[in-house]
Amino acid sequence: MGQVVLSGVTKRFDGLAAVDDLTLDVADREFLVLLGPSGCGKSTALRMIAGLEEIDEGTIWIGDRVVNDVEARDRDIAMVFQTYALYPHMTVAANIEFPLKARKVAPDERARLVTEAAETLGLSDLLDRRPAQLSGGQRQRVALARAIVRRPAVFLMDEPLSNLDAKLRVQTRAELVDLHRRLEATVIYVTHDQVEAMTMGSRIAILDQGVLQQVAPPQEVYERPANLFVARFIGNPPMNTMAGEVVQEGADVGVRLRGGTIPLPSGIAGVVRERDLAELIVGVRPEHVTMSADGFIEATVVVVESLGHERHVICDVAGPPFVIVRQSIDEQPPAEGDIVRLSTEADSLHVFEAETGERVDTDVPSGAAPT
Numbered sequence: 001m002g003q004v005v006l007s008g009v010t011k012r013f014d015g016l017a018a019v020d021d022l023t024l025d026v027a028d029r030e031f032l033v034l035l036g037p038s039g040c041g042k043s044t045a046l047r048m049i050a051g052l053e054e055i056d057e058g059t060i061w062i063g064d065r066v067v068n069d070v071e072a073r074d075r076d077i078a079m080v081f082q083t084y085a086l087y088p089h090m091t092v093a094a095n096i097e098f099p100l101k102a103r104k105v106a107p108d109e110r111a112r113l114v115t116e117a118a119e120t121l122g123l124s125d126l127l128d129r130r131p132a133q134l135s136g137g138q139r140q141r142v143a144l145a146r147a148i149v150r151r152p153a154v155f156l157m158d159e160p161l162s163n164l165d166a167k168l169r170v171q172t173r174a175e176l177v178d179l180h181r182r183l184e185a186t187v188i189y190v191t192h193d194q195v196e197a198m199t200m201g202s203r204i205a206i207l208d209q210g211v212l213q214q215v216a217p218p219q220e221v222y223e224r225p226a227n228l229f230v231a232r233f234i235g236n237p238p239m240n241t242m243a244g245e246v247v248q249e250g251a252d253v254g255v256r257l258r259g260g261t262i263p264l265p266s267g268i269a270g271v272v273r274e275r276d277l278a279e280l281i282v283g284v285r286p287e288h289v290t291m292s293a294d295g296f297i298e299a300t301v302v303v304v305e306s307l308g309h310e311r312h313v314i315c316d317v318a319g320p321p322f323v324i325v326r327q328s329i330d331e332q333p334p335a336e337g338d339i340v341r342l343s344t345e346a347d348s349l350h351v352f353e354a355e356t357g358e359r360v361d362t363d364v365p366s367g368a369a370p371t
């Protein structure tokens with residue numbers, strides 16, 4: 001069983017928490033992506049699961065066993081790193097075979113497993129070469145073959161594609177997802193690349209400064225980010241966010257932003273009223289901003305960027321940051337310098353508390369105190 005559970009796991013370096021009270025439940029055969037900016041604690045979390053880093057607090061289970069005091073080599077895991085660390089003087093076959101030799105697997109069995117792993121990763125014709133005679137992508141596949149050859153229950157991967165060029169990354173990404181399906185193993189995959197996270201993960205766990213921000217399937221993270229950090233981290237171009245004051249007119253609740261006032265949908269308005277929130281941050285993804293004559297907010301077009309398949313209209317709304325509007329290539333582009341009005345559907349709005357950055361319309365029991 002390849003279930004991995006972390007409960008209240010903390011790691012400190014020089015008194016500072018690199019991973020802070022991390023609780024995470026990774027299902028057997030899941031592909032979970034740990035995502036976050038550089039230094040947020042991804043590798044540290046992974047290394048604690050691997051047994052390469054002592055933990056200061058908390059408990060880690062792999063399968064049904066607490067592994068806090070289990071040596072790395074006895075944890076039934078395999079790790080794949082950014083640097084492939086292949087032995088340069090050994091052939092591809094010998095590199096793949098290495099972990100089996102180290103574990104004293106019988107020669108016949110070793111040969112069979114190496115052949116099988118090489119076939120799985122399309123390396124059968126390269127077994128006699130040395131690493132220097134391979135492309136970067138092929139080397140990465142050898143590293144993967146070496147990891148899968150023991151058939152561990154859990155794979156821990158730390159930015160395994162980041163040394164590959166952009167095109168190869170896209171291809172290898174898909175290969176890895178396919179490999180995961182065939183291996184029927186659990187994968188915990190570390191990356192700072194949100195596209196990798198969105199495309200590969202069955203769920204994404206987002207870390208910031210050692211603290212878990214949200215764990216959810218990619219679409220949910222995109223559509224309902226739990227807080228401002230996640231909202232701004234996921235999405236390219238990033239979500240437009242703007243601070244404003246709550247204004248009430250009778251039953252209507254809106255937010256006064258630079259350039260105009262935007263009405264809040266009734267569900268969010270209810271929470272805002274109930275919690276008596278005065279300052280909010282409103283977010284809208286670039287694909288949900290439209291330019292229309294009856295828009296809520298006035299803006300000046302600064303630059304129109306054409307990306308071939310879509311256009312980004314960068315607008316100035318009385319000061320920074322700019323608002324980005326994603327436009328279909330079939331639409332009529334505005335001219336630079338045009339005054340436009342920006343609009344959005346009410347249900348495309350993401351609303352966060354200014355003070356905490358937390359999403360307002362989470363499932364908070366009514367009457368609960370604001371956190």
Ligand SMILES: Nc1ncnc2c1ncn2[C@@H]1O[C@H](COP(=O)(O)OP(=O)(O)OP(=O)(O)O)[C@@H](O)[C@H]1O
Pocket residue numbers: 013014018036037038039040041042043044045192
């Ligand atoms: N051995 C160590 N001694 C002291 N501090 C460390 C050590 N290892 C990591 N840290 C610190 O812990 C924090 C988390 O580091 P970690 O390597 O887990 O980040 P990361 O999310 O993997 O970043 P990156 O995307 O750059 O690889 C950082 O602030 C880092 O400087």
Ligand SMILES: [Mg+2]
Pocket residue numbers: 042043044158
């Ligand atoms: Mg790292």
